[in-house]
Structure formats: structure tokens, C-alpha cells
Amino acid sequence: MVRIDKTVGVLDVQGAVREHLLALKTLGIKAVSVKRPEDFDGLDGLIIPGGESTAIGRLIREQGLEDRLRAFHKAGKGIFGTCAGLILCSTDESHKTNDLRLGFIDMEVERNGFGRQVASFEMPLKFEGIDQEVEAVFIRAPYIQSVGPGVKVLAAVDDKIVAAEHENVLVTAHHPELTEDYAVLNYFLDKFVDGSEVAA
Amino acid sequence: MSNRKVGSDRVKRGMAEMQKGGVIMDVVNAEQAKIAEAAGAVAVMALERVPSDIRQAGGVARMANPKIIEEVMNAVSIPVMAKARIGHISEARILESMGVDYIDESEVLTPADEEFHILKSDYVVPFVCGCRDLGEALRRIGEGASMLRTKGEPGTGNIVEAVRHIRKVNGQIAVLSSMSNDELMTFARDLGAPYELVKEVKEKGKLPVVNFAAGGVATPADAALMMSLGADGVFVGSGIFKSDTPEKFARAIVRATTNYEDYELLAELSKDLGEPMKGIEISHIGEKERMQERGW
Numbered sequence: 001m002v003r004i005d006k007t008v009g010v011l012d013v014q015g016a017v018r019e020h021l022l023a024l025k026t027l028g029i030k031a032v033s034v035k036r037p038e039d040f041d042g043l044d045g046l047i048i049p050g051g052e053s054t055a056i057g058r059l060i061r062e063q064g065l066e067d068r069l070r071a072f073h074k075a076g077k078g079i080f081g082t083c084a085g086l087i088l089c090s091t092d093e094s095h096k097t098n099d100l101r102l103g104f105i106d107m108e109v110e111r112n113g114f115g116r117q118v119a120s121f122e123m124p125l126k127f128e129g130i131d132q133e134v135e136a137v138f139i140r141a142p143y144i145q146s147v148g149p150g151v152k153v154l155a156a157v158d159d160k161i162v163a164a165e166h167e168n169v170l171v172t173a174h175h176p177e178l179t180e181d182y183a184v185l186n187y188f189l190d191k192f193v194d195g196s197e198v199a200a
Numbered sequence: 201m202s203n204r205k206v207g208s209d210r211v212k213r214g215m216a217e218m219q220k221g222g223v224i225m226d227v228v229n230a231e232q233a234k235i236a237e238a239a240g241a242v243a244v245m246a247l248e249r250v251p252s253d254i255r256q257a258g259g260v261a262r263m264a265n266p267k268i269i270e271e272v273m274n275a276v277s278i279p280v281m282a283k284a285r286i287g288h289i290s291e292a293r294i295l296e297s298m299g300v301d302y303i304d305e306s307e308v309l310t311p312a313d314e315e316f317h318i319l320k321s322d323y324v325v326p327f328v329c330g331c332r333d334l335g336e337a338l339r340r341i342g343e344g345a346s347m348l349r350t351k352g353e354p355g356t357g358n359i360v361e362a363v364r365h366i367r368k369v370n371g372q373i374a375v376l377s378s379m380s381n382d383e384l385m386t387f388a389r390d391l392g393a394p395y396e397l398v399k400e401v402k403e404k405g406k407l408p409v410v411n412f413a414a415g416g417v418a419t420p421a422d423a424a425l426m427m428s429l430g431a432d433g434v435f436v437g438s439g440i441f442k443s444d445t446p447e448k449f450a451r452a453i454v455r456a457t458t459n460y461e462d463y464e465l466l467a468e469l470s471k472d473l474g475e476p477m478k479g480i481e482i483s484h485i486g487e488k489e490r491m492q493e494r495g496w
Contacts, residue, residue: 013458014221014242016214035458050218052242052278059240059458083218111277117301118324120211121204139214140279140301178214 013059015051019177048085057100078192106148207324216347230275239450251355287313320344335391352415357479420456427460444474
């Protein structure tokens with residue numbers, strides 16, 4: 001484990017930025033907020049946090065971050081999207097929206113797929129690659145309707161896919177950052193930031 | 201299915217955490233809601249009238265007509281909030297049954313109960329409440345509020361009261377953080393706040409829920425000011441749709457909230473906006489007419 005040398009950024013335009021920064025610091029990672037294009041310099045990994053995907057998508061464009069984000073992805077650096085971050089990483093083949101979709105993972109997503117806030121929930125979740133169940137908090141969460149070839153499904157609630165990975169990108173519909181259960185974050189750091197899975 | 205837990209603190213407070221760094225906009229119809237969503241609002245507050253019109257109209261201000269709320273809910277995919285009168289259990293239950301995402305137990309409406317607030321921990325839907333100081337903040341959390349906002353003075357376009365309230369809350373948290381544990385019970389008594397929550401704030405050095413700015417935000421610079429003073433995000437009531445150019449104002453306030461320390465950008469954003477809403481000097485509002493005095 002060479003983590004101590006790693007720097008992970010948290011996209012900081014709107015949403016649960018503080019929790020992710022705190023979780024990273026708790027695990028001894030150098031964590032930085034990413035608000036401007038130059039903030040991408042020197043990052044080994046990036047977290048796209050939960051928040052409102054429409055607002056975050058808009059601000060990514062207005063802050064001039066889209067090109068750097070795409071280049072970061074292309075360079076094979078680890079990217080972890082939670083909730084709104086998952087939505088932003090998806091493809092939108094049915095063109096249901098004009099909102100930003102980065103297409104980092106070939107998957108179609110149903111926004112607010114579990115319903116409105118009164119249907120938001122928490123539960124213990126089985127997660128492929130992690131031994132114990134993880135504490136999972138779902139807030140007006142999306143789910144993944146379908147995945148393309150090569151995309152590995154990591155978790156599901158009933159028949160709804162809620163976590164997946166492909167090459168250098170990991171996405172979850174739930175919010176590990178709202179809990180003190182660092183298993184999913186550790187999974188991301190081990191597999192996507194420390195270098196074992198880095199693919200161009 | 202059976203191991204799903206709804207309405208827990210983590211789920212209710214978490215919803216507010218996701219709104220951080222964002223702008224929540226008052227809207228009175230579906231068309232305004234769409235403008236707000238397109239401008240990058242993180243949520244809309246569905247109302248029958250914005251606060252400045254409530255102030256002008258006088259009379260009793262109540263929960264909005266459910267038809268308006270439903271229209272707004274159908275028009276946008278971002279969360280929809282709605283206001284219930286302070287202490288009006290039935291308005292709150294009606295809003296919950298409609299599936300609104302957050303209820304604001306709000307002093308902008310005429311209180312239904314001058315003594316008791318709603319016991320918000322009984323609900324699956326989360327609540328936001330106004331506060332002017334740490335005692336009021338912790339009383340509302342004690343009742344189950346999952347999010348706080350400054351009361352400010354709604355519908356005035358004057359930021360002075362919101363500034364007073366955020367400074368007061370954060371100043372009291374700073375004082376509390378430096379106290380020794382044997383001082384906490386007396387401090388709790390003086391604040392009129394639950395002891396357990398006073399202890400929790402001292403340990404964490406911050407409130408257990410987010411605290412947004414509200415009540416007087418009229419310009420991008422106002423939003424930036426409140427963020428600089430430690431607000432987690434911003435509610436804009438009359439400020440957007442009472443300005444000359446609502447779409448521009450909405451977009452500018454969203455960007456100002458994200459970039460609150462980028463003063464060159466704030467200067468850019470503040471150009472060509474036209475007139476903001478007309479403001480009211482606070483001393484021209486009699487103490488009894490001040491909405492912030494409602495609730496305790």
C-alpha cells in the first residue's frame with residue numbers, strides 16, 4: 001500500500017464535498033478540493049460527490065472543468081462517482097436530457113429511481129469484492145437500468161443495480177460518505193488509486 | 201425490502217447535506233420552477249406568493265394550494281420543498297402525504313400555534329426551520345429538524361438580519377467550543393437548549409445539521425457574503441422573481457454561491473443584471489411586523 005503519497009481530489013462545485021474530504025483525510029490520504037481546471041494538476045484520483053446532478057453538471061460546464069475531467073478519465077486515473085456522481089458518469093443513449101452526461105461507464109440510469117425523499121432509505125448492502133455488508137444510505141437515489149459489455153455489477157437492491165465499475169471508474173448510487181463505514185472508499189483507493197487496475 | 205429503513209436521521213439529514221453549496225429558490229408556479237431548475241437550483245420552494253408579496257398582501261398566510269405544489273412537483277426533477285405554518289400539524293401531514301421532499305416550518309406564514317412547534321421527529325419527511333441563535337437552532341433540532349436556515353427578515357431584500365443570525369449562531373458555537381465541560385449545563389440553561397445537543401456541538405465544533413442562509417438575499421454578492429460567513433448554502437425567496445431579469449439573477453446567484461471567494465468573477469456576475477428587488481430598511485418595519493419574531 002503506497003497510499004500515503006497519493007492525492008485524491010473531490011469535485012467541489014456543489015454537494016457533499018466536505019464529507020468526502022473528511023473521509024479521505026481520516027484514511028490518511030491527501031485530499032484536495034477541485035473547483036478550477038488547474039486543481040486537477042497532480043491528482044491520482046477524483047471523487048464526484050452526491051448533490052444535485054443538474055446543478056453539478058451545469059457548474060462543471062460553467063467552471064470550464066469538462067475538458068479536464070474527460071482528459072483525466074482518458075489518462076486512466078481512478079474516478080469514483082457517488083449518487084449524482086454516478087448519474088454524471090453514465091451514458092444517455094435515449095437522450096432523455098440535455099444535462100451533462102460524461103459517458104465514463106456504458107450504462108443507462110434512472111434518476112430518482114427509488115422515488116422521492118420520503119422513500120429514501122438506508123440498509124446493509126452486499127457489495128462484490130467486500131467481505132462484510134456495507135452501510136448504505138440512499139437519498140433520492142438513482143439506479144442503473146442496464147449496463148453495456150464489460151461493465152461489472154457490484155451491488156443491487158432487489159433487482160435494481162446500485163453499484164458498478166468499468167476500467168478506471170467506480171460508481172455507487174448510495175453515499176458511503178454519510179457513514180463511518182470506509183469499506184467502499186478503501187475499495188476505491190486500493191483498486192483504482194493505488195495502481196493495480198489503472199487502464200488507459 | 202424488509203431491511204430498508206426510511207425516515208432515519210441519517211436519511212433526513214443526508215438529504216440536506218446533498219444540497220450544500222447550492223441555491224434553493226422560491227417559485228409560485230411550474231414555469232418559474234423550470235427557470236430555477238435550468239439555472240442550476242438544487243431545489244425549489246413551492247409557494248402561493250413570495251415573501252415580499254405576502255408582506256404586502258397582509259392577512260393570514262397559509263400553506264400553498266396543493267394544486268400549485270403538485271404542478272411544481274410535476275414540472276421539475278429536483279427536490280421540491282413546501283412551507284407549513286409553525287405548529288400546523290395537519291398542513292405538515294398533508295404535505296408529507298403529497299410526497300414533498302422537505303417541509304419548511306416557516307415564520308413566513310402566519311403561525312398556527314404561538315406556543316408549540318411541530319414534533320418533527322414523528323415524520324418521515326425531513327424539516328427545515330429558521331433560527332436566530334444557537335438556542336433556537338438546538339431547540340428545533342431537538343424537535344427533529346434535519347436542516348436549519350437563518351430567519352433573516354424575509355421579503356425585505358435586506359441582508360442585515362440574516363448576517364446578524366449567522367454571526368450569532370457561529371459566534372456562540374465558537375464560545376461553546378472553548379468552554380470546559382463543567383460549564384455546559386449552565387450554558388444550556390442560558391440558551392434554553394437541550395443539554396445533550398449542547399454537548400454534541402461542543403464535541404464536534406459544529407451543528408449536527410446544515411445551516412443555510414435565508415431571509416434577505418437579493419444579489420450575488422449577498423449570497424457570497426453569507427457563504428463567507430459560514431452558511432452551507434442559500435435560500436433565495438423574493439430576490440429572484442422580483443428582480444428585473446430572473447433567469448440571469450438565478451444563474452448569477454448559483455455561480456456566486458459556488459465561487460464566493462472569487463471576487464473578479466463576482467464582479468463579472470454582478471454586471472448587466474438590471475435592478476434587484478426593491479429593498480426595505482429594517483427599522484421601517486415595526487417589531488410586531490417582523491416575521492423573525494414568530495416562533496421561539
